[in-house]
Amino acid sequence: MEMVNLKINNMPCQAPAGSTILEAAHEIGITIPTLCYLKEIQRVHGACRVCVVEVKGARNLLPACVYPVSEGMEVFTNTPKVQAARKTNLELILSTHNQDCMSCVRSGDCELLRLCKQYGVDKSNSFEGAMPERQDDYSALHLIKDNSKCIICRRCISTCAEKQGVGVINVVERGFNTHIACAFEGKLADSTCIGCGQCINVCPTGALVERDDTQKVWTALGDPTRHVIVQTAPSVRAALGEEFGLPIGTNVQGKMVAALRRLGFAGVYDTDFAADMTIMEEATEFLHRMKSGGPLPLITSCSPGWVRYCETFYPEFIPNLSSCKSPQQMFGALSKTYYAQKMGIDPRDIYCVSVMPCTAKKLEIGRPDQCAAGPDIPDVDVSITTRELGRMIHRSGLRFNDLPDEDFDPAMGEASGAGHIFGATGGVMEAALRTAVETLTGQEVEPVEFQAVRGTDAIKEATYQVGDLTLRICVVSGTANAAKVLDMVRSGEKRYDFIEVMACPGGCVNGGGQPIQPAQVRNFTDIKGLRAKALYDLDRDSPVRKSHENPLVKKVYAEFLGQPGGEKAHQILHTHYQKREKLY
């Protein structure tokens, strides 16, 4: 790699040719503030200009996020001139900002607020003038858009278009009227938005936030007539700690369980158990399709953002989607049938809360055909994100980091390592292979790790020879990447038997409901890799690593469901899909 020599704040240093001033400064321990730049997206940056620096010989201040280093360059990141310019730029942004920090969900981790504090900006020195017309969108069940807090950094737009291949929001109008909207000012609820929430995670401010459903949970917990239970998805334990200042990738399963118990849930259960159930059903479905001629490839359906994407943008692949409900929904369905029966509780009195790394799950709970116990008894009553759980724990006064490590309640809390890795891209495939291969060959799989499907690459493929069957598989995350794969399948360029798709890049560990890390961290840290590692470590250390060996899974089939893929299992654990009109 060709290196160039430069000086930053008089310190001699080296940086690879072609890197930006921002990157070079980061390497030597200097953070240059940014509000619009996001390394992971391609589109042109340079909108906010809070990253300006002085470069010797240059007439104007230069944006460090896009300006490349060169031989002999002398950069100053912190001169009075630089500080003044940054402050002015922040004040200009604030001049049209609804400074409602007191009640803003993001006031703890708002990138704008933090910079304003750093640069000594306060209300009194902001420019005064007209405020743009407020354009809120509260129509959707998962996502709230409040343009009065938008700084038009465009991170959300690029994320939605480039990474998710959706492109439902854009900057519209011009000048003072410029704002983020759907085409023709349409409401998000009726749009092609798939609910992934990736836009929320990149938003530096409170302009895009999840719909907060915690009040529903508090109310249920306060109602003595209800049996309120909770399930937590695999990825929640790999990220919740970040809400309490723990390092990225800390597995906090034990403290999370302890916190939930102290919040008052009557049963603290694990979605990972339902993930094992999903594997039983999906592996059965896969083998059945292999034997009976399809339709193949079978495509996973546990990511509701992906399901919505498929229904909207690739409806011709609907027959390929696995008919299995997602683990969240399987858990809910079993809680109101199997569990209700076993505990002798009327399913109507059970209130099932799910904690998910995902905002699309808020949409999923309202889908038709997700009420196994009866038409007016939803499988899951409310779905909250990891962030919302963090908020509940904060409010409850529990000192999270001081809590003991506790275990899930046994009734629906036992999971295998295969269930744990569902949260990482490739995890579902690996879990399914562990079970499918053993079922096919009747022999134990050793080693149980399928390395080719691991790692955070966007598209991974592998071929396995199992007995006389050749399995061609593909693992993809990020719906824009899924579109690439499906295009190749459609054109015949690629042939697969089984495809795992996760809507969020890197899988659920990087879901749209996970703790938000500011761009400064996102740009220079492999967040999804660190969180995924926590899950793979958990799998490695699990006594049971295959779904079909989970004793609880065996028990549920033996005592209640009968055979995997059987009639009762179908009734309770499977669903169907529908083409969605692409309005805008």
Add this chain to the structure above:
Amino acid sequence: MRHFSTVPFAGTPEQEEQLKSWLDQNKDMPGVVMPALQKAQETYGYLPIEVQRMVAEALGKPLAEIYGVATFYSQFSLAPKGKYRISVCLGTACYVKGSGKIYEKLQEKLGISGGECTPDGKFSLDACRCVGACGLAPVMMVNDDVYGRLTEDDLDGILAKYTD
């Protein structure tokens, strides 16, 4: 916020054919969105959702991307032109003689903002630059008819001429 026209879309199969064949031939051109929208506007006179959707689908781009471009450039109109197209000159000479007031009054009388069309499709209202009749300032035009030395009191009379 922008008001959207409620005049029903009345595109013809010929127009659709014309736009689609252009899109088909040019869809791989770099930076195709601008010329595509120009072609669409030339064909239909304006860019309602039906037309923008045709463009988006043919180019394989999200509608929001097309809409962003259509609302950024003032050359694009999202509202149809009325049967009678009113343009009020806001050039310097007219403006100092009070054409701004005339423009405002017309918006009030027609119940629409500048750039829009009345729901019955009869009148559309726009502002324009100097039309070369400064001697008659303030000036407005209705299709090809020029009206000069306007006062607010003239407006009802002028509108009343266009009844059918």
